Amino acid sequence: MNKRIASIAAVLCAAALLAGGIARGEEEEPGAARPLNPSPSLFGSVKKDIEGTAPSESLAETDRLVCENSRLALYLDEEAFIVKILDKQGDYVWSSSATETELASMTGTWRRFSQAFLTMDYFNANGASLRSSARFDKAAADLLCTEDGLAATLTFREPDATARVYLSLTEDGFKVRIPDEEIVFNKPDHRLGKLYVLPFLGSAYSNTIPGYFFIPDGCGALMRFDEPKTYNSSTLLRVYGPDVSVQAPAAYQNGLAPTPTKNLQFPVYGAVHGSNQNGFLGVVTGGETYAGFEVSPAGVKIDFHWMSPVFLYREQYRQSTGSGTGFDVIQKTPNTVNAEVTYTLLSGDDANYAGMASAYRRHLLASGGLPDKAAPSDHIPVYIQALMADQAKSLFGRSTKVFTTLQDVTGWVDRLRKQDIGSLVLSLYGFEQGGYSGGKAGSYKLEGGVGGEKELQALYGKLNVPGSGLLLSKEFSRAYENQAKKSGFLYAINRVFTTTPDTGFLFGSRYYLDAAAVSKSVKAYAGLPEYKRNAALPGLGSTLYSNFKEGREMSRAAMLEETKANLASLRESSGILALEAPAAYSLAYADMIYNTDMQHSRYVFETDTVPFAQMVTGGHIPSFSPWQNLSAGGDAAVLQMIDYNVYPAYLLTEASSEEFAQCHTNDVYSSQFDDYLDEIARVYAVVDPVLREVSGASVTSRTCPADGVSVIRYDNGKTVIVNYTDTVFSLDGTDVPAMQAVCV
Numbered sequence: 001m002n003k004r005i006a007s008i009a010a011v012l013c014a015a016a017l018l019a020g021g022i023a024r025g026e027e028e029e030p031g032a033a034r035p036l037n038p039s040p041s042l043f044g045s046v047k048k049d050i051e052g053t054a055p056s057e058s059l060a061e062t063d064r065l066v067c068e069n070s071r072l073a074l075y076l077d078e079e080a081f082i083v084k085i086l087d088k089q090g091d092y093v094w095s096s097s098a099t100e101t102e103l104a105s106m107t108g109t110w111r112r113f114s115q116a117f118l119t120m121d122y123f124n125a126n127g128a129s130l131r132s133s134a135r136f137d138k139a140a141a142d143l144l145c146t147e148d149g150l151a152a153t154l155t156f157r158e159p160d161a162t163a164r165v166y167l168s169l170t171e172d173g174f175k176v177r178i179p180d181e182e183i184v185f186n187k188p189d190h191r192l193g194k195l196y197v198l199p200f201l202g203s204a205y206s207n208t209i210p211g212y213f214f215i216p217d218g219c220g221a222l223m224r225f226d227e228p229k230t231y232n233s234s235t236l237l238r239v240y241g242p243d244v245s246v247q248a249p250a251a252y253q254n255g256l257a258p259t260p261t262k263n264l265q266f267p268v269y270g271a272v273h274g275s276n277q278n279g280f281l282g283v284v285t286g287g288e289t290y291a292g293f294e295v296s297p298a299g300v301k302i303d304f305h306w307m308s309p310v311f312l313y314r315e316q317y318r319q320s321t322g323s324g325t326g327f328d329v330i331q332k333t334p335n336t337v338n339a340e341v342t343y344t345l346l347s348g349d350d351a352n353y354a355g356m357a358s359a360y361r362r363h364l365l366a367s368g369g370l371p372d373k374a375a376p377s378d379h380i381p382v383y384i385q386a387l388m389a390d391q392a393k394s395l396f397g398r399s400t401k402v403f404t405t406l407q408d409v410t411g412w413v414d415r416l417r418k419q420d421i422g423s424l425v426l427s428l429y430g431f432e433q434g435g436y437s438g439g440k441a442g443s444y445k446l447e448g449g450v451g452g453e454k455e456l457q458a459l460y461g462k463l464n465v466p467g468s469g470l471l472l473s474k475e476f477s478r479a480y481e482n483q484a485k486k487s488g489f490l491y492a493i494n495r496v497f498t499t500t501p502d503t504g505f506l507f508g509s510r511y512y513l514d515a516a517a518v519s520k521s522v523k524a525y526a527g528l529p530e531y532k533r534n535a536a537l538p539g540l541g542s543t544l545y546s547n548f549k550e551g552r553e554m555s556r557a558a559m560l561e562e563t564k565a566n567l568a569s570l571r572e573s574s575g576i577l578a579l580e581a582p583a584a585y586s587l588a589y590a591d592m593i594y595n596t597d598m599q600h601s602r603y604v605f606e607t608d609t610v611p612f613a614q615m616v617t618g619g620h621i622p623s624f625s626p627w628q629n630l631s632a633g634g635d636a637a638v639l640q641m642i643d644y645n646v647y648p649a650y651l652l653t654e655a656s657s658e659e660f661a662q663c664h665t666n667d668v669y670s671s672q673f674d675d676y677l678d679e680i681a682r683v684y685a686v687v688d689p690v691l692r693e694v695s696g697a698s699v700t701s702r703t704c705p706a707d708g709v710s711v712i713r714y715d716n717g718k719t720v721i722v723n724y725t726d727t728v729f730s731l732d733g734t735d736v737p738a739m740q741a742v743c744v
Contacts, residue, residue, distance in 0.1 A: 045609040046643075046724055049352075049704050050224065052210035054274035057093045059084065066145050072169050072345070076150065078143070081117055081136035083167065083198075085174060090347030092278040096198050098304065102205045109133070110302050114203070118178070119196040122159045123314065123330050125189035132158040149174070153182075159190040170342070177286060177340040192313045192334065196294065197341055199308035202271030202280065206303050211279075212607070213307040214270040214353050215295060218262030219644070220612025221600035222353065223295060228303045234296035235603060236310060239267045239288055240583050243556050244512075245492045245546040246315050246331070249500050261601040263542065265613055266584045269293050269307055270356045272346075279351035281359045286340025287311050288585075289544060289556040297605040311339040319494045331493070336557060354702045357615035361698070364616070369588050371620050376696035376716075380688050381423035381467055382680060383594055383624040383649035384412065385536075387671065388428055389435030389447045391506055393662040398506065400435045401663055406451030408654040410459055412673055419681040423467035425592070425624075426459075427536040427578070429651075430665075431472060434483075437507060437664040441484040442521035444472065444532055460531035469576045473536035476521050476566075477543075480507045480664075488517030491549035498545055504664040514547050515554055515562040522566045526573040534576040536594065541567055541579045541586030560585055593623040594649060598640060611644040611702070618645045619698030619715070627651040628683065629676055630668070635739060636724060638683050642690050642741040643710050643722040645699070648683050650676060686741075693743040694718050705731065719744050 063075040063084055073086040082097040097103075097115040106114060109131065113119055116133035124130055134154035140162070144151040149168030156162065164182035168175050176197055183192060204211060204225040212222040217237060241263035242249070267284035284291045290312045298305045314331040321327070344363075346355045364370035386409050392401040409426060416424055430436030433445045446456065463470040479489075480502075490498035490512040499509040518540070525533070541563060547554040554562070567589040571577055579590045581597055597613060600606050614623055623646045630651060631637055641648060653659075653671045660666040697714035704710050708725040720743050723729045723736040736742050 045607065046704060046708050046710055047608055048707050049275065050210045050212065050272070051275050053277055054092075054209045054211060056091065056278075057084070057095050057099060059086070059093060066150050067147055067169060069148070069169055069171070071172060072174070074149065074167070074169055074174070076145075078136070078138065080115055081134070081141075081152065081154065082115060083117060085169075085345070087278065087345045087347060089345075090278045090351070092273070092347070094201060094278075094280065094345070096201055098200055098203060098205070102304070105205075106302060114200045114302075114304065114306075116196075116200075117165060117198060118154055118163060119199055120156055120159070120161070120163075120192060121194040121196075122156075122161070122185075123191045123193055123316075124159070125187075127328070127330055129193060129316070130158065132156040132161075134163065160186040161190065161192070163195075173280065173343040173345045175285075175340065175342045177338070180334075180336060180338050191330065193315070193330075195311045195313065195337075195339060196308045197311070197339060199294075200304075200306055201282075201308075202273070203304050203306040204273075204298075206298050209273050210275060211271065211273045213295070213305065214268075214272070214281075214356055214610075214612065215293065215307070215600070215606065216264045216266040216268050216612065217603070217606065218265075218597040218600040218609075219614060220353065220610040221603075221606040222608035222610060223297060223305065223307070223605050224607040225305050226298070226607070228299035229297065231297055231300045231605065234294050234300050235605075236292050236294045237264050238292040238312075239264045239284065240542075240544050240585075243544065243546055244500060245490060245498045245548060246317050248318065248492065248494075262597055262599070263581075263583070264293070265542075265581065265597070266360065266616070267291055268356070268360055269309065270346075270353070271307070272351055272353070274351070276349050276351050277347070279346040279355065281344045281346065281356040282309060283342045283344070283360065283363060284309060284340070285342045287337035289560050290335045290337050291339075295603075295605065309339075309341050311337050313337055317493055320496065326494075329494075336555065349701065352701075353610050353612055354615060354699060357612050358698075358700065361616050361620075364584070364587065369584065370617070371588065371590070373619055373698075374622065374696045377423070377467055378692065379423050379467065380647045380691050380695065381425050381622070382416070382421055382684060383425045383427065383592075383647065384409075384416075385427045385429050385473065385594075385627070385649070385651045386412070387436065387651060387653050387665065387668065388430045388450045390430050390663045390665050391435055391438040392664075393506060398438070400433075400438055400447060400449070401659070402435075402447065402449035403430075403653040403655040403659060405449065405654065406455040406459055408673075410455070410462065412652075413459075413462060415677060416680070419677070419684075421681065421684055424463065425469050425471065425576075425578070426463055427471040427473045427594070429473040429536075431456075432474070437480050437483075437504065439483065441475075441479050441488075441513065441517065442524045444474070444528055457529075457531045460534075469534050470531070471534045471536040471576060471578055472532055473538065474521075475538055475540075476513070476518050477539040478510050478512055480510060484511070484513060484517060486511075488513050488520075490514050490545055490547045491552075493546070493548045495548070498547075503667060505662070505666045506664040512545055514549065514552055515559060515566075516552065518566055519562070522569050525570060530575070533574050535570060535574050536578040536580070537570070538580045538595075541582040541589070543583075564589075587617060587621065590621050593617065593621055595626050596623040596646060598626060598637075598644065598646065614644045614646060615699045615702065619696055622647060624649040629670055629679075638686055639722050639724055639739065639741055641687055642720060643712065645691060645694060645712070645720075647691065648680070648687060650680060652676060690720060690741050690743045694720060709736075 112133040272279040432439035
């Protein structure tokens with residue numbers, strides 16, 4: 001084991017042991033529940049809900065009524081093209097601009113930015129990136145007011161460009177769109193880079209408004225409107241993560257991997273003004289593959305919190321010269337975007353992140369993007385991923401090392417059932433010939449040392465009962481160097497293979513496969529026998545990359561459609577389809593979600609962690625936690641599973657971690673089944689009695705009445721109260737002991 005992995009493993013293993021996550025060596029009955037130990041440092045983001053009200057902005061004499069419906073009214077200041085939406089339900093005005101009082105603190109570029117309906121970053125003739133905010137020229141605007149909205153052409157003076165915008169009211173909000181063909185540059189040597197849409201909608205000056213922005217980072221994050229702090233810059237977060245075929249991932253520094261960040265799984269954002277008073281959810285409904293959100297806390301140049309949808313038409317990338325150096329190049333052909341954002345206004349008890357999750361869940365259901373409600377079950381399942389085999393360093397190169405056999409996992413099933421864990425999802429990882437990092441793409445031939453086909457078929461039959469299942473975990477979208485033909489590798493824009501750094505022992509990079517290679521594996525999957533057609537798919541359905549290989553070019557938008565087609569084929573062929581932390585476009589095809597995100601990326605401006613992702617999918621798709629034996633969350637992580645309605649999951653082996661020293665997966669530092677059997681039973685005894693009560697139910701609200709306490713209400717009438725603190729918490733006559741959860 002190399003020194004870097006060894007040191008990380010030692011620290012994490014010690015942390016997991018100290019946190020109380022492993023119960024080995026304690027004198028207690030096997031499987032007996034024991035009190036959970038406080039770990040408040042991990043859950044400082046379970047903060048008391050915001051309090052206070054936000055006064056509505058008033059309508060000015062220059063604001064002219066354009067149109068209205070039963071709930072909303074659209075006003076326009078034609079001098080500055082400031083749009084205001086009056087939500088009659090909450091008697092609240094949302095404005096595209098900061099107020100006049102707040103504008104007094106700004107000058108020049110920032111003043112124009114804070115008032116602008118649109119702002120663009122563009123490249124000039126010298127390749128420099130510059131910013132220009134749209135202005136309203138009555139003579140050139142061709143302003144058109146209709147029964148449900150307006151259309152106008154906005155002018156960008158510096159790049160000599162125009163863009164026509166369309167705004168229309170809906171039953172519960174409004175929609176903004178900017179067609180690509182109506183963005184015109186009069187100077188051919190000026191090119192559009194980014195477009196910001198309503199950048200100051202929902203913005204707040206310092207801490208003058210009690211509220212927050214919602215950020216779809218990982219499971220979900222909030223940025224509360226606190227007092228300004230010192231920040232270097234705003235942060236652009238890409239929907240579905242960056243396109244590494246254009247922007248190469250960060251390189252290792254001194255042998256250490258770059259700081260990991262989460263992907264934005266959903267093309268949404270939102271804002272709340274006032275405690276359960278008014279809010280909105282913005283959904284990118286056009287151009288999502290080239291969209292992102294720029295997040296700027298107060299203290300970045302100005303004392304405003306703002307967050308804006310951003311659409312990327314061109315990016316700047318690094319073209320290597322082949323000698324360790326390179327030069328910056330601007331993307332020549334613009335992306336096809338056709339930007340569109342649909343806003344849903346929220347008021348009263350719906351004006352919070354839980355209300356946003358409910359609104360987005362309705363949006364997905366209406367568009368066929370989410371399965372129907374799941375049937376409730378008597379007990380929750382446990383997810384076990386068994387690492388079967390992998391490549392290991394040997395005297396003459398590499399060989400395959402077996403850690404777990406089919407006979408071993410068959411015994412696991414029997415031993416877990418004796419611990420009263422009857423619902424079990426078992427996923428076999430690295431089962432194929434060559435193991436995890438050596439198995440050929442599309443191959444389902446078993447590694448000889450793992451076992452035979454008859455054993456696999458018997459194990460399938462053993463688990464083919466309601467609430468359980470046997471899955472084969474196979475990577476369809478990525479490959480190590482000898483797992484697939486190079487002809488099927490993706491090409492980046494700078495004509496090199498699209499790769500991402502890998503933290504394993506033997507291989508430093510992983511290659512992404514193009515759509516044709518993935519489709520080939522998908523077609524082969526349909527021909528497998530029934531006992532091999534329950535699938536767990538890491539990677540596929542969570543990331544999107546372009547392909548610039550000559551003759552096989554594919555845009556990121558086209559890759560999304562191809563991925564959905566592949567997932568639809570897999571859904572049709574499989575009995576159970578489990579996806580790893582899937583993005584919004586994949587949810588319709590998932591029977592279950594594993595390794596779901598339970599945190600955000602921990603940017604310093606992210607003040608709260610919230611289970612937005614789980615609230616969207618809960619009741620429709622069961623979710624499983626990250627591997628509990630490889631996390632340092634301890635007992636607080638068990639409570640978080642209850643809080644987020646997520647079921648326990650473990651990555652296990654029959655062999656001890658000592659056997660991994662020369663293997664590619666040598667960062668699996670603690671996974672022996674015998675060490676974790678009692679711990680699995682203990683955690684299950686804590687989680688199952690609560691979560692089985694809300695099986696098949698969806699969250700209607702989540703509140704935090706005090707720091708370290710969450711109250712989750714479900715549509716089946718049940719309420720779950722989670723107390724992360726070290727003292728008793730009482731709510732409506734119910735006492736919740738320290739570090740415990742109850743369902744009432």
